[in-house]
Amino acid sequence: MSDKLPDLIDPLMLAERRSVLSGAINIAALERLSDVVAESDGYIEVEVVFGKEGKRPMVSGRIKTTLAIECQSCLLPMPWPLDIAFKLGIVSSIDEADRLEIDCEPLLFNGEKISLNGLIEDEILLALPDYPKHEYDCMIRRSSKNSDYDQQDSQPKADNPFSVLAKLKKTGE
Ligand SMILES: [Zn+2]
Structure with a gap:
């Protein structure tokens, strides 16, 4: 799990090549996420698959990690396991995003390389609840x-x- 993942990527080129990127990202490398979690040691397992559905270039993947986040009731850190599957259609404009023919979220790509870390971070932040709490009444x-x-x-x-x-x-x- 020590494979290095590239940060800046060209998703269109990777989709043409049907590339697969897998490896680990240190939680500490993701600044916005580090601000949210109680402990930023540990890492995130990532597998990202680039390809096409019909003519649409696609990015799909899986993110697995266990974060330590603060319970909003008792303020103690608690383990929060995540296993996220995501699927994004690559689009070049908002208009195109509105017309996305496949059931997935748009990934806007205007030709400038995008941050893979940022993409993974966005997916994780979206998956976290606004008010995480212990399952029992702590x-x-x-x-x-x-x-x-x-x-x-x-x-x-x-x-x-x-x-x-x-x-x-x-x-x-
Ligand atoms: Zn609690």
Whole structure:
């Protein structure tokens, strides 16, 4: 998983050649994503396939990683596994994007090389929820833990098993 991926690519040329790019991208290399995650070590597994559907040049691919993102309820980092499949039709204008005949998202390409890292980053950011939260109710669990603790603390000392033991010891003497 140490294959180096090129950053700047010409998707049309790669589609003509039916190229496949696969490798890993360090999370730290993606600035916008690094701002969102709680930890930016680790990497993203990427496979990108270029080709054509009919006359339409296409980019499709798969992105796999596990990010550490902050739960918006309890603010603790939590593992967030991602397995994203994407499919983009390469277009040269907004008009062409509107007329995209295949069921996929447009990728605007005006002849200037585009950033593969940026494309992968966009797909990941789109796949992340706005308010990521633990699947269980982490705040209720947290507050009930606290109230248990309070209860124990406010119990009268006589109920403490150690003081009962101490009493038994005394009577035995
Ligand atoms: Zn949480």
